[in-house]
Amino acid sequence: MTEAPLVAGVELGGTKCICILARGPDAIEDRVQLPTTRPEETLSAIEAVLDRWRGFSALGIASFGPVSIDPHAHDYGHITSTPKPGWANQDVGERLRRFAGVPTGFHTDVVGAALAEARWGAAKGLEDIAYATVGTGIGVGLIAGGRPVDGLTHSEFGHLRPVRFPGDDWIGSCPFHGACLEGLAAGPALKARTGVSGDQWAADDPAWDMVAHALGQLLHALVLTGVPRRIVMGGGVMVGTDHLFPRVRAAMTKSLGGYVALPEVADADTFVVPPALGGNAGPLGAIVLGAQALEAQLQASFTTR
């Protein structure tokens, strides 16, 4: 087996940025964490790290979004709209690609994490999987046949509007949709509903039922759309809230009502799982994106030869 290529990865998050030089989870040569501040400052700091590294043959960037992922679009590689000061319409992908001068992959942080969990983590060996993060927002990386499900742009499962928990008429916290999934079950929604951060809620707080119901609807939607072979759930709301996994699985099973009668889905404990790569899912996702860009270039040069 050939050694995996050495790839430089950048996970650009809303508050911090992780640069990683690696061939995979067991071959990480360097890892540098930077704060995400103003764009010029942040991108220059990333470039200084890349400049120091030698011998990588591809670059991968897994960014917070929304981002432009269409290579034919004039704004490819840009962060499109974000409330984060200075970052709206900011070029990230093309700037770093030109700087590094190697094949470069660019996608969302959640698609990156999904690809990493599928290659090395909790969904290892599966070609059809979803990675859902429930934190300051809700995002899903959906992979079908080994490729992200993209169209005009990347998916935004967090803004689906779920059927409501019986009797719950709270308006929700999403500025666009009120009671969409993100407006009901992301971290800020938990705080907005009760005035208290979710990590302070008692395990028997009845508000958890509404969160579990909304997340069960996210799983219901995933099962009926991408039909992933496994769903990995991470993010600040899921991680460390051990009682939430069983509730969310139960909400999914109840909502499906026996529809999609497949053994993989019926075994909810192995179907809906936590991430295996922990805090490295995002940075390693950038490594996969870079490796895929390299593979695509080799493939193209082979085909046109």
Add this chain to the structure above:
Amino acid sequence: MTEAPLVAGVELGGTKCICILARGPDAIEDRVQLPTTRPEETLSAIEAVLDRWRGFSALGIASFGPVSIDPHAHDYGHITSTPKPGWANQDVGERLRRFAGVPTGFHTDVVGAALAEARWGAAKGLEDIAYATVGTGIGVGLIAGGRPVDGLTHSEFGHLRPVRFPGDDWIGSCPFHGACLEGLAAGPALKARTGVSGDQWAADDPAWDMVAHALGQLLHALVLTGVPRRIVMGGGVMVGTDHLFPRVRAAMTKSLGGYVALPEVADADTFVVPPALGGNAGPLGAIVLGAQALEAQLQASFTTR
């Protein structure tokens, strides 16, 4: 340009079956319609048609579902569960493939129709599209990067549970989910809600608002999941109900609330459109499935050479 291959296509529906011998919509050499009765009778009649035809180099089958679409599964090509007498666990794809002795493609009728509309119809030239049928059920064929979005099995968008129209608490007609999309907006739901078939409803019947709301939620979900470049809507409830298209588009736009601010989505009249292939979308879908199976075999033989 090479002439398109001659392909035999079978669209197997719940009440009728259309066999077609064609290279495309402008080169249909034969078209035979058969009633769908008991499996043995129906499949034998299809085989008699195939037996008469000469010179086709592939076979495509677009079937009512749910079906098993995983080529590695023991039941690949079977209709899995259906209330239709005799058809549950019925092999269709493998039996006809063996009979025809040519490369054979097999998928759902809605994925077939989506592929046909993308190749020759209302979404011509687009690689990321959805075809939604709203008739006796609701089904969606979602295509991303030119390929159906599949995982454990095919999608079932019709069974998503939408947020309810304000004040509407009708229980819905789906035996699994009650008020899922199909239980609110498919033909039988319209009849169940009012006792009167939808084609008898006046255009100003307030019940249309609830149907349009549910279908707007289907579009909302499609925009945020597959992010298709165009959505083609057909089926008995849509076709011939001209006032429904503007209402469904308006419901989608209102529900998205400015999220996914892309010009393609904003221009709802060109984003959500009726089919262009009419009654031939299904049979021509089978032709595309057959042509793709042929292409895949040629590709594989090229790669291993």
